[in-house]
Amino acid sequence: MSNLDTPENERFRDSLGTMTEEGKRAWVYPKKPSGKLYQYRKYVSYILLAFLFAAPFVKINGNQFLLFNVLERRFNIFGFPFWPQDFYLFVIMMIIGVLFIIFFTAAFGRIFCGWICPQTIFMEMVFRRIEYWIDGDRGAQMRLDKQEWNAEKVKKRALKWSIFFIISFLIANVFLAYFIGSDRLIQYVFEGPLDHISTLISLFIFTGVFYFIFAWFREQVCIIACPYGRLQSVLLDNKSIVVAYDHKRGEKEVGRAKFKKNEDREASGKGDCIDCFQCVHVCPTGIDIRNGTQLECVNCTACIDACDSIMEAVNLPKGLIRYASEENIEKKIPFKFTPRLKGYTAVLVILIGVLTGLLFLRSDVEANILRLPGQLYEHKENNIISNVFTYKLLNKTTRNIENIHFKLKAPKGTIHTVKQGEIIVPAQDLAEGTLFIEINNSALSGDKNRAVIEVYSGDDLIETTSVTFLGPRSYK
Numbered sequence: 001m002s003n004l005d006t007p008e009n010e011r012f013r014d015s016l017g018t019m020t021e022e023g024k025r026a027w028v029y030p031k032k033p034s035g036k037l038y039q040y041r042k043y044v045s046y047i048l049l050a051f052l053f054a055a056p057f058v059k060i061n062g063n064q065f066l067l068f069n070v071l072e073r074r075f076n077i078f079g080f081p082f083w084p085q086d087f088y089l090f091v092i093m094m095i096i097g098v099l100f101i102i103f104f105t106a107a108f109g110r111i112f113c114g115w116i117c118p119q120t121i122f123m124e125m126v127f128r129r130i131e132y133w134i135d136g137d138r139g140a141q142m143r144l145d146k147q148e149w150n151a152e153k154v155k156k157r158a159l160k161w162s163i164f165f166i167i168s169f170l171i172a173n174v175f176l177a178y179f180i181g182s183d184r185l186i187q188y189v190f191e192g193p194l195d196h197i198s199t200l201i202s203l204f205i206f207t208g209v210f211y212f213i214f215a216w217f218r219e220q221v222c223i224i225a226c227p228y229g230r231l232q233s234v235l236l237d238n239k240s241i242v243v244a245y246d247h248k249r250g251e252k253e254v255g256r257a258k259f260k261k262n263e264d265r266e267a268s269g270k271g272d273c274i275d276c277f278q279c280v281h282v283c284p285t286g287i288d289i290r291n292g293t294q295l296e297c298v299n300c301t302a303c304i305d306a307c308d309s310i311m312e313a314v315n316l317p318k319g320l321i322r323y324a325s326e327e328n329i330e331k332k333i334p335f336k337f338t339p340r341l342k343g344y345t346a347v348l349v350i351l352i353g354v355l356t357g358l359l360f361l362r363s364d365v366e367a368n369i370l371r372l373p374g375q376l377y378e379h380k381e382n383n384i385i386s387n388v389f390t391y392k393l394l395n396k397t398t399r400n401i402e403n404i405h406f407k408l409k410a411p412k413g414t415i416h417t418v419k420q421g422e423i424i425v426p427a428q429d430l431a432e433g434t435l436f437i438e439i440n441n442s443a444l445s446g447d448k449n450r451a452v453i454e455v456y457s458g459d460d461l462i463e464t465t466s467v468t469f470l471g472p473r474s475y476k
């Protein structure tokens with residue numbers, strides 16, 4: 001269907017609110033939001049920003065609270081260190097995270113985008129507010145953009161861009177702390193950044209990326225780049241709660257119409273929407289929510305606040321734009337916990353249960369005991385059968401684990417390590433060595449026997465593992 005064949009009221013689907021007919025970027029100058037929901041969003045954003053900046057610098061038992069060191073394959077989540085050996089836990093966490101997002105999107109639309117997403121938080125609650133402070137509100141910003149370069153414009157632009165750069169640099173530093181660790185970042189700062197030139201280059205690349213996103217690319221991230229935004233159309237149904245315009249009430253029989261003092265809108269059949277465009281002017285993605293749910297909408301709630309203040313001013317009930325499902329607007333049916341949501345919840349509960357169990361079972365030390373390649377067994381004096389193994393002990397904690405020794409739990413026998421003296425596994429490191437297991441032939445039940453080994457640190461049992469112990473084939 002060509003653009004000309006599209007009905008007038010569907011034309012908005014053929015274009016993006018942030019693009020001109022010639023395909024050029026249409027800059028959005030959203031009006032400064034205000035209202036109850038904006039106030040709540042501010043409080044949420046303060047908490048999240050504090051968390052985001054603090055998380056790499058907070059430590060639990062010496063472990064960074066959140067660390068994603070991809071290059072060295074070291075991850076800390078809520079202070080729990082994860083090693084490549086724990087990858088299965090990481091995968092389960094990722095699945096839970098993805099399911100959680102699917103569940104929330106199916107139930108509450110893009111609530112994550114509007115309230116929690118770091119892109120929205122930084123854009124709307126940090127950079128945009130600086131812009132309002134320097135350039136003024138929507139009208140002043142539009143005028144400033146159009147006006148010739150004069151002293152005022154140069155001063156405002158220089159101030160704004162410098163502050164944007166400094167904040168981008170700060171964010172890049174925190175971002176780096178998540179990747180290389182805050183201790184290393186601080187160490188590099190004190191040693192002199194020029195001594196760590198590759199990290200310094202990465203830092204400036206990150207700064208450039210953040211600056212580009214928040215100074216220029218902005219809402220395009222949500223509209224064009226974000227995969228989650230693209231997913232929403234598959235996840236939403238007519239029962240999902242989204243920021244929605246109540247078209248039944250807004251249009252009624254006659255449709256929306258400008259407000260006239262002392263008119264009886266009820267009797268005239270006019271809708272409650274007074275076509276003031278406040279919901280459009282306040283929208284940071286440049287759309288008209290009255291056209292229905294659109295991919296550009298990040299559910300930021302700015303239009304709810306704007307419309308509520310208009311409704312209050314013209315003495316009409318608030319909530320013409322509100323959190324509501326299509327079903328709720330069409331049939332006045334309240335939110336229901338649908339079978340789909342029940343299914344998601346059940347899967348989530350099971351996965352969280354499995355993850356909790358695995359986290360409890362996970363030990364601080366991982367022992368890997370393997371047969372020395374090419375070795376079978378040795379028949380020694382007094383009918384003793386001896387097998388030789390190599391061991392690798394991985395310490396996942398940030399403290400040294402001392403006084404390591406091995407005990408054979410079953411069958412009855414002894415373990416001798418080749419290393420003389422105390423075995424210590426250094427913090428976040430490996431200890432390797434060789435050990436012999438000796439078992440009396442009479443305790444063996446064939447050529448292949450399961451030997452259970454306990455690893456102790458002092459009197460504390462820290463890991464249990466098993467190996468295959470080889471004996472003579474023709475026993476008994």
Ligand code: SF4
Nearest residue numbers: 273274276277279307
């Ligand atoms: S703010 Fe409310 S009344 Fe004004 S145009 Fe938007 S929906 Fe209509």
Ligand code: SF4
Nearest residue numbers: 283297298300301303
């Ligand atoms: S339509 Fe409303 S909720 Fe959606 S992005 Fe625009 S202002 Fe925010």
